[in-house]
Amino acid sequence: MVKINENYLKLPGSYLFSTIAKKVSAYIEANPDKKVIRLGIGDVTQPIAPAIIEELHGAVDEMGEAGTFHGYAPDLGYGFLRELIASEDYIPRGCEITADEIFVSDGAKSDCGNIQEIFDQNCKIAVCDPVYPVYVDSNVMAGRTGEYDETTGKWSNVIYMPCTAENHFIPELPEETPDLIYLCVPNNPTGTTLTRDQLKVWVDYANETGAVILYDAAYESYIAQDDVPHSIYEIEGANTCAIEFRSFSKNAGFTGVRLGFTVIPKSLVRGGVMLHSLWARRHGTKFNGAPYIIQKAGTAVYSKEGKAQLKEQVAYYMRNAKVIYDGLKEAGCEVYGGVNAPYIWLRVPEGMTSWDFFDRLLEEASVVGTPGSGFGPSGEGYFRLTAFGTYENTVEAIERMKKMPSLIK
Amino acid sequence: MVKINENYLKLPGSYLFSTIAKKVSAYIEANPDKKVIRLGIGDVTQPIAPAIIEELHGAVDEMGEAGTFHGYAPDLGYGFLRELIASEDYIPRGCEITADEIFVSDGAKSDCGNIQEIFDQNCKIAVCDPVYPVYVDSNVMAGRTGEYDETTGKWSNVIYMPCTAENHFIPELPEETPDLIYLCVPNNPTGTTLTRDQLKVWVDYANETGAVILYDAAYESYIAQDDVPHSIYEIEGANTCAIEFRSFSKNAGFTGVRLGFTVIPKSLVRGGVMLHSLWARRHGTKFNGAPYIIQKAGTAVYSKEGKAQLKEQVAYYMRNAKVIYDGLKEAGCEVYGGVNAPYIWLRVPEGMTSWDFFDRLLEEASVVGTPGSGFGPSGEGYFRLTAFGTYENTVEAIERMKKMPSLIK
Numbered sequence: 001m002v003k004i005n006e007n008y009l010k011l012p013g014s015y016l017f018s019t020i021a022k023k024v025s026a027y028i029e030a031n032p033d034k035k036v037i038r039l040g041i042g043d044v045t046q047p048i049a050p051a052i053i054e055e056l057h058g059a060v061d062e063m064g065e066a067g068t069f070h071g072y073a074p075d076l077g078y079g080f081l082r083e084l085i086a087s088e089d090y091i092p093r094g095c096e097i098t099a100d101e102i103f104v105s106d107g108a109k110s111d112c113g114n115i116q117e118i119f120d121q122n123c124k125i126a127v128c129d130p131v132y133p134v135y136v137d138s139n140v141m142a143g144r145t146g147e148y149d150e151t152t153g154k155w156s157n158v159i160y161m162p163c164t165a166e167n168h169f170i171p172e173l174p175e176e177t178p179d180l181i182y183l184c185v186p187n188n189p190t191g192t193t194l195t196r197d198q199l200k201v202w203v204d205y206a207n208e209t210g211a212v213i214l215y216d217a218a219y220e221s222y223i224a225q226d227d228v229p230h231s232i233y234e235i236e237g238a239n240t241c242a243i244e245f246r247s248f249s250k251n252a253g254f255t256g257v258r259l260g261f262t263v264i265p266k267s268l269v270r271g272g273v274m275l276h277s278l279w280a281r282r283h284g285t286k287f288n289g290a291p292y293i294i295q296k297a298g299t300a301v302y303s304k305e306g307k308a309q310l311k312e313q314v315a316y317y318m319r320n321a322k323v324i325y326d327g328l329k330e331a332g333c334e335v336y337g338g339v340n341a342p343y344i345w346l347r348v349p350e351g352m353t354s355w356d357f358f359d360r361l362l363e364e365a366s367v368v369g370t371p372g373s374g375f376g377p378s379g380e381g382y383f384r385l386t387a388f389g390t391y392e393n394t395v396e397a398i399e400r401m402k403k404m405p406s407l408i409k
Numbered sequence: 410m411v412k413i414n415e416n417y418l419k420l421p422g423s424y425l426f427s428t429i430a431k432k433v434s435a436y437i438e439a440n441p442d443k444k445v446i447r448l449g450i451g452d453v454t455q456p457i458a459p460a461i462i463e464e465l466h467g468a469v470d471e472m473g474e475a476g477t478f479h480g481y482a483p484d485l486g487y488g489f490l491r492e493l494i495a496s497e498d499y500i501p502r503g504c505e506i507t508a509d510e511i512f513v514s515d516g517a518k519s520d521c522g523n524i525q526e527i528f529d530q531n532c533k534i535a536v537c538d539p540v541y542p543v544y545v546d547s548n549v550m551a552g553r554t555g556e557y558d559e560t561t562g563k564w565s566n567v568i569y570m571p572c573t574a575e576n577h578f579i580p581e582l583p584e585e586t587p588d589l590i591y592l593c594v595p596n597n598p599t600g601t602t603l604t605r606d607q608l609k610v611w612v613d614y615a616n617e618t619g620a621v622i623l624y625d626a627a628y629e630s631y632i633a634q635d636d637v638p639h640s641i642y643e644i645e646g647a648n649t650c651a652i653e654f655r656s657f658s659k660n661a662g663f664t665g666v667r668l669g670f671t672v673i674p675k676s677l678v679r680g681g682v683m684l685h686s687l688w689a690r691r692h693g694t695k696f697n698g699a700p701y702i703i704q705k706a707g708t709a710v711y712s713k714e715g716k717a718q719l720k721e722q723v724a725y726y727m728r729n730a731k732v733i734y735d736g737l738k739e740a741g742c743e744v745y746g747g748v749n750a751p752y753i754w755l756r757v758p759e760g761m762t763s764w765d766f767f768d769r770l771l772e773e774a775s776v777v778g779t780p781g782s783g784f785g786p787s788g789e790g791y792f793r794l795t796a797f798g799t800y801e802n803t804v805e806a807i808e809r810m811k812k813m814p815s816l817i818k
C-alpha cells in the first residue's frame with residue numbers, strides 16, 4: 001500500500017488568496033450594485049508591450065516553417081537569451097556573472113519552490129516575517145519545517161526574522177545559525193528594501209557561516225533609489241554564497257507569459273560540490289526548457305524599443321504606487337514601501353487585526369487588499385495594497401479609502 | 410554550514426545523450442565530408458501545424474490588448490482547455506474523467522519527474538526495464554532508490570521488470586510488491602504496447618495491493634491497433650489506482666512549445682487522502698500555470714483543421730517507422746515496435762553490446778541511434794531508432810544500414 005507524503009497534510013488548509021476570493025464573491029453577491037476595485041493580488045493589468053508582441057509573432061512564424069522550427073530547447077535555456085541577460089542585467093552593474101551561470105525557467109515561483117530540493121533534508125531555513133508564502137510552503141512539503149502552531153502562526157523548525165516598522169523592516173541576524181536564508185528584495189509584501197551596506201551584512205554572515213542566501217529579486221525593476229542594489233552580486237562576496245531568482249513577470253508583464261531565470265555562480269560551492277551542477281542536473285531531469293517563442297519574447301525585453309516601452313509600464317505602476325502612498329499618508333495613515341516596489345504596506349487602524357481591516361475596507365469602500373497576517377505572524381496589524389491596477393481604479397480606490405470612517409482617526 | 414542533497418551525487422555522471430553527443434562530435438570532426446543522419450533523440454522535426462500557428466498568433470494579439478490581456482493563469486489550467494481534453498480525449502473512449510481531474514502543465518517530463526513528491530519517502534518504485542530514465546532519476550534525487558551497482562546497472566532499492574523479446578516486452582507482476590508502478594505505454598524505448606487485457610492485469614494488481622500506477626501515455630497518438638488502449642482509464646478500475654501523463658509533444662510537435670497534462674481521478678484515494686488534492690497543492694505552490702498563448706495553442710490541436718493536419722503529421726512519422734521496420738527486417742534484423750509507436754527497437758548483431766553497435770553504426774553508416782543499455786540493464790543488446798527524422802533522411806539511413814558489413818549475417 002502506497003503512503004502519501006504526510007508533510008503536505010501539515011499545510012494549513014485555507015490558503016490566503018482563496019479565502020480572499022470567497023469573501024469577495026460573497027460581498028459581490030450581497031452588493032451587486034457596488035463596483036469592487038481589486039488592489040489585492042500581485043497580478044499585472046497592462047498588456048504586453050508592442051516590441052514583445054512583435055517578437056512573439058516572429059517566433060511563432062519560425063515555429064511554422066521546417067527550416068526555422070525549434071524542438072527541445074537546451075536544458076538551461078537558449079544561449080541568445082542567457083548571453084543577453086548576462087550582458088544587460090549583470091555586466092553593466094559590475095557583477096561577475098557569465099551566461100553559463102544563468103538558468104532560464106518558466107518563472108521565479110517554480111525556481112523558488114524547487115531550489116530547496118538540492119539541499120539536505122535537515123537544512124534549517126530562515127525567512128523574513130512577513131514573507132512570500134512559497135518559501136515556507138515548499139519547505140513544509142519537503143518536511144523541513146517541523147510542526148505548525150496555530151496560535152503563533154509559526155513552524156517549530158523555521159527561523160523567523162521579524163521585519164516591522166520597529167526595526168525599519170530590516171531583518172536582524174538570527175541568534176540561531178540557519179543553513180538557507182531567504183531574502184526577497186525589494187520585499188513582497190512590505191515593499192521595503194535593503195541598501196548595499198545592509199545587504200553586505202548578510203553576504204558576510206553567509207560566507208562566515210557557510211549558509212546560502214536564496215535571493216528573490218523579482219521586483220528589481222521597480223528600484224528607484226541609488227543605494228539599493230538591483231542584484232545581490234553587486235555585493236562583494238555574494239558569488240560564493242548566493243543564488244538569485246529573477247522574473248519577467250513584473251518588469252515586462254509576463255505573469256501569463258511565464259519566463260524567469262535563476263543565477264548560480266560556479267564559485268558557489270558547498271561540501272566540495274558546485275551548487276550549479278546540482279541545479280543543472282535538476283533542470284535536465286525534471287524540466288524541458290521554457291518555450292522557444294517565450295524565450296525569444298524575453299530578448300525583446302532588452303531591445304531598445306522594448307526597454308523604452310517597459311520603462312513606461314513600470315512608471316505607470318509606480319505612479320499608482322505614489323497615488324496610494326501619498327493618498328493614505330494624507331489621510332493620516334502609517335504607510336511603507338511604494339518607492340522601490342509596487343507594494344504599499346499599511347499599518348491598520350489601532351485595535352483592528354489585518355482581517356478586520358480587510359472586512360472593513362471591503363464593506364466601506366468596496367476595495368480588496370491583502371491582510372498582512374497572510375504573509376506571516378509579524379504581518380499582523382499590516383495590510384498590503386498593490387500598484388498593479390489601472391490608474392483610474394487606483395485613484396478611485398484611494399478616494400474611497402480617504403472617506404472610510406474606520407480610517408479617519 | 411548548509412549541506413547539499415547527497416542523493417544527487419549518486420546519479421551516474423555520464424548521461425546517455427551527452428555521451429552520444431560527444432561521440433558524434435568527435436566523429437564529425439574526424440570525418441567532415443560525411444553526412445551524419447540522426448535517428449537518436451526523440452525530438453520531432455516537422456513544423457507546428459498551420460491551425461496551431463494561427464491560434465498562436467491570435468492569442469499573441471490578445472496579450473497585446475488591455476481588454477483581452479491574460480495575467481496569471483488558473484493554477485490547474487484554463488477551463489477552456491481542460492473541458493476540451495475531457496470531452497475529446499476521454500469521454501469518447503468511455504473514460505469517466507471530468508475537466509476538474511485534469512491538470513495542465515508545461516509537459517509530461519516535468520509531471521513525471523515531480524509526481525513522486527506527493528508520495529512518502531519510503532515508497533518502493535517498480536519500473537519496466539528498459540525505461541525512460543526520468544522515472545528512476547527523479548526517485549534517485551528523492552533518496553528512494555538505494556545504491557547504484559555499476560556492474561549490474563541497477564539500484565538496490567528499485568524493482569526492475571525486464572521487458573525483452575523473451576517475454577514479448579510484457580512486464581510480469583513482480584515478486585516483491587511495489588508502491589509505485591511506472592508504466593510507459595506505448596513504450597519508450599521499445600515501441601511496444603500492452604493490450605487492454607494485459608493492462609487490466611496491472612490495474613487489478615494495483616487495486617488489490619494499494620499500489621499506484623503512474624501511466625505515461627505520451628505516445629498515445631501513434632497507436633494504430635484496436636486492442637491497445639489510448640488511456641488507462643479505458644480499463645475498469647483504473648480510476649481508483651492510476652495517474653495518467655499526457656503530452657502535446659509527440660502528437661502535435663510541441664517539444665519546443667511545452668504543453669502537457671496529468672489526470673488524477675478524484676476517486677484515487679490513499680491513506681484517506683485524495684491524491685488529486687495533493688497534486689493541486691503542489692501545482693499551486695510550485696508552478697504558475699502554462700502560458701496563456703500555449704494553452705490556447707492546445708485548443709487548436711482539437712479543432713477540425715488541427716486534427717486533420719496532425720493526423721497527417723503522425724502518418725508522416727509512421728511512414729518513417731515502416732521504412733525503418735521493413736528495411737531492417739528485410740536485412741535480416743530482429744526488430745520490434747514501430748507499429749503503435751514512433752520507436753523501433755532493434756536486436757544488435759550477436760556478440761556486440763549496444764554501445765559496440767552504436768560505434769559501428771556511426772562508423773559504417775554515419776547514422777546515430779541510441780544504445781538500448783542507456784535505458785536500463787535489460788536494454789543491453791538492443792538499440793533504439795526513432796521515426797522523427799525527415800522521410801528522405803530516414804530512407805537514406807536505412808539504405809546505408811542495409812549495406813553495413815556488421816549487419817549482414
